[in-house]
Amino acid sequence: xxxxxxxxxxxxxxxxxxxxxxxxxxxxxxxxxxxxxxxxxxxxxxxxxxxxxxxxxxxxxxxxxxxxxxxxxxxxxxxxxxxxxxxxxxxxxxxxxxxxxxxxxxxxxxxxxxxxxxxxxxxxxxxxxxxxxxxxxxxxxxxxxxxxxxxxxxxxxxxxxxxxxxxxxxxxxxxxxxxxxxxxxxxxxxxxxxxxxxxxxxxxxxxxxxxxxxxxxxxxxxxxxxxxxxxxxxxxxxxxxxxxxxxxxxxxxxxxxxxxxxxxxxxxxxxxxxxxxxxxxxxxxxxxxxxxxxxxxxxxxxxxxxxxxxxxxxxxxxxxxxxx
Amino acid sequence: xxxxxxxxxxxxxxxxxxxxxxxxxxxxxxxxxxxxxxxxxxxxxxxxxxxxxxxxxxxxxxxxxxxxxxxxxxxxxxxxxxxxxxxxxxxxxxxxxxxxxxxxxxxxxxxxxxxxxxxxxxxxxxxxxxxxxxxxxxxxxxxxxxxxxxxxxxxxxxxxxxxxxxxxxxxxxxxxxxxxxxxxxxxxxxxxxxxxxxxxxxxxxxxxxxxxxxxxxxxxxxxxxxxxxxxxxxxxxxxxxxxxxxxxxxxxxxxxxxxxxxxxxxxxxxxxxxxxxxxxxxxxxxxxxxxxxxxxxxxxx
Ligand SMILES: [Zn+2]
Numbered sequence: 001x002x003x004x005x006x007x008x009x010x011x012x013x014x015x016x017x018x019x020x021x022x023x024x025x026x027x028x029x030x031x032x033x034x035x036x037x038x039x040x041x042x043x044x045x046x047x048x049x050x051x052x053x054x055x056x057x058x059x060x061x062x063x064x065x066x067x068x069x070x071x072x073x074x075x076x077x078x079x080x081x082x083x084x085x086x087x088x089x090x091x092x093x094x095x096x097x098x099x100x101x102x103x104x105x106x107x108x109x110x111x112x113x114x115x116x117x118x119x120x121x122x123x124x125x126x127x128x129x130x131x132x133x134x135x136x137x138x139x140x141x142x143x144x145x146x147x148x149x150x151x152x153x154x155x156x157x158x159x160x161x162x163x164x165x166x167x168x169x170x171x172x173x174x175x176x177x178x179x180x181x182x183x184x185x186x187x188x189x190x191x192x193x194x195x196x197x198x199x200x201x202x203x204x205x206x207x208x209x210x211x212x213x214x215x216x217x218x219x220x221x222x223x224x225x226x227x228x229x230x231x232x233x234x235x236x237x238x239x240x241x242x243x244x245x246x247x248x249x250x251x252x253x254x255x256x257x258x259x260x261x262x263x264x265x266x267x268x269x270x271x272x273x274x275x276x277x278x279x280x281x282x283x284x285x286x287x288x289x290x291x292x293x294x295x296x297x298x299x300x301x302x303x304x305x306x307x308x309x310x311x312x313x314x315x316x317x318x319x320x321x322x323x324x
Numbered sequence: 325x326x327x328x329x330x331x332x333x334x335x336x337x338x339x340x341x342x343x344x345x346x347x348x349x350x351x352x353x354x355x356x357x358x359x360x361x362x363x364x365x366x367x368x369x370x371x372x373x374x375x376x377x378x379x380x381x382x383x384x385x386x387x388x389x390x391x392x393x394x395x396x397x398x399x400x401x402x403x404x405x406x407x408x409x410x411x412x413x414x415x416x417x418x419x420x421x422x423x424x425x426x427x428x429x430x431x432x433x434x435x436x437x438x439x440x441x442x443x444x445x446x447x448x449x450x451x452x453x454x455x456x457x458x459x460x461x462x463x464x465x466x467x468x469x470x471x472x473x474x475x476x477x478x479x480x481x482x483x484x485x486x487x488x489x490x491x492x493x494x495x496x497x498x499x500x501x502x503x504x505x506x507x508x509x510x511x512x513x514x515x516x517x518x519x520x521x522x523x524x525x526x527x528x529x530x531x532x533x534x535x536x537x538x539x540x541x542x543x544x545x546x547x548x549x550x551x552x553x554x555x556x557x558x559x560x561x562x563x564x565x566x567x568x569x570x571x572x573x574x575x576x577x578x579x580x581x582x583x584x585x586x587x588x589x590x591x592x593x594x595x596x597x598x599x600x601x602x603x604x605x606x607x608x609x610x611x612x613x614x615x616x617x618x619x620x621x622x623x624x625x
Contacts, residue, residue, distance in 0.1 A: 028565040164555035164563045173584050174554035178539035181508040202535040221503040224493045234413035247497045306509045312502040313463030314407035
């Protein structure tokens with residue numbers, strides 16, 4: 001099914017490129033995906049597991065499901081009067097990140113989220129949800145705008161990662177990610193991050209330094225894609241399902257590791273089957289956390305944010321006695 | 325952890341016996357000439373015939389930069405744990421990998437942190453060693469960098485980070501990603517204390533480290549021959565299906581795109597650091613304890 005969808009998208013892109021638009025990059029990308037998919041279908045399918053105890057790889061597939069609610073769906077349903085803001089004031093506007101002001105339960109908030117496209121045309125515009133540096137710089141600009149007026153920040157994350165391209169490197173994508181991470185620690189308003197689909201590596205954490213980090217039940221959050229991990233460590237990209245299990249990238253694992261604060265339940269089969277339910281649950285959680293955070297003095301808020309991330313990591317202490 | 329002991333901890337630079345290789349000569353990979361190893365070492369691991377840079381280990385790098393006798397290892401006695409119980413496809417478990425790296429490098433971890441003087445100025449150094457699992461950043465590196473920053477504030481020393489890393493430590497999964505945030509969150513302490521952070525990028529400085537602490541310096545220097553970037557060449561090439569520019573992600577590329585303040589030859593790195601540090605000198609107040617310690621050491625030397 002995804003296979004046919006990809007083929008259809010490639011076909012559409014080819015038609016589009018006849019109008020003089022250069023889409024060779026996007027077409028190549030889709031073809032690569034298609035090829036990867038072909039390889040996967042050759043490999044034996046993972047054994048089905050009961051809906052309640054979804055296999056990690058099943059969750060990866062759900063997190064990437066093309067019908068899954070995306071950032072704009074959340075904005076539409078959770079907020080009112082959304083007013084989109086564009087451009088980083090330095091280079092351009094990146095449609096892979098949506099930013100703006102909106103009303104959430106009567107309170108003006110800043111919304112920042114990565115956005116995937118539903119069809120080929122939109123995916124060209126949204127770059128498959130893979131932002132360039134200007135996207136992250138726009139996000140920072142708008143978050144700082146919010147800070148000036150005391151508007152809390154809500155981020156929604158659904159990205160395979162920052163875009164791996166020449167332009168991104170030329171415009172210092174690494175530096176842009178670093179700057180966002182750093183600045184988020186000093187943003188004097190509450191920040192709530194929610195991983196709604198794919199939380200892809202540096203491109204995700206650059207929007208996910210929050211006082212609270214929430215995660216949808218079937219979302220994933222990882223240092224590397226399962227495919228990338230499989231290619232590097234297992235030297236075989238088709239071992240992505242194994243890599244997905246090894247990386248512990250699903251919400252229940254991450255809750256245990258102390259990386260996220262709350263798992264937002266989804267209906268059996270995934271958020272796309274009953275979007276209203278998921279949206280409702282997330283709304284309730286956002287409201288609850290926002291209420292708690294708005295009650296904190298700014299200094300305490302910032303100290304807690306810093307301490308929360310300072311505690312992350314697991315290592316082994318060597319007793320002094322064994323050193324002497 | 326008794327077997328671990330202090331064998332790998334507390335890096336000492338002034339070991340009278342340095343482990344020498346059996347062979348006296350080596351063949352330069354760049355020019356193909358046979359060169360005298362001792363001569364290469366004396367020349368900052370640069371080929372005396374053609375100028376090619378060879379890798380520097382973290383201890384070698386420290387030795388190259390600090391005032392003789394001034395270095396003291398201040399690493400926290402911690403080593404990598406295995407929170408994910410991660411096993412590579414070849415069956416090697418993560419703790420095995422760590423142990424192997426320790427044996428091969430003689431180091432406890434992929435990063436050494438220490439207190440030293442450079443041209444008399446107090447610095448806290450954090451130096452990565454690429455030999456140790458690609459100098460990748462996991463929970464240990466994250467904590468050691470934070471520890472180094474805390475020390476810099478306590479001692480009113482400049483913080484000098486020298487990166488040689490492929491990025492995040494995949495075997496620690498999401499926790500390695502979180503080190504990007506953890507290290508970035510500590511960085512502010514230096515700004516609040518008005519202490520300079522000098523970030524030196526060497527071959528290679530990429531991915532998770534490049535996209536966090538390494539890109540947050542007050543002054544950013546690239547060593548000649550550095551590789552600087554977020555996504556690896558191979559991945560980009562696969563994605564865009566095009567050949568990449570010849571100079572892509574080189575030191576020159578980083579400089580021309582405004583990512584670093586200056587490019588510095590390895591043999592000039594120490595002098596360059598001294599020049600930079602001198603401009604911050606009034607802020608590097610030498611607390612009496614530091615000054616006395618340094619004086620004692622200088623007297624011994
Ligand atoms: Zn040579």
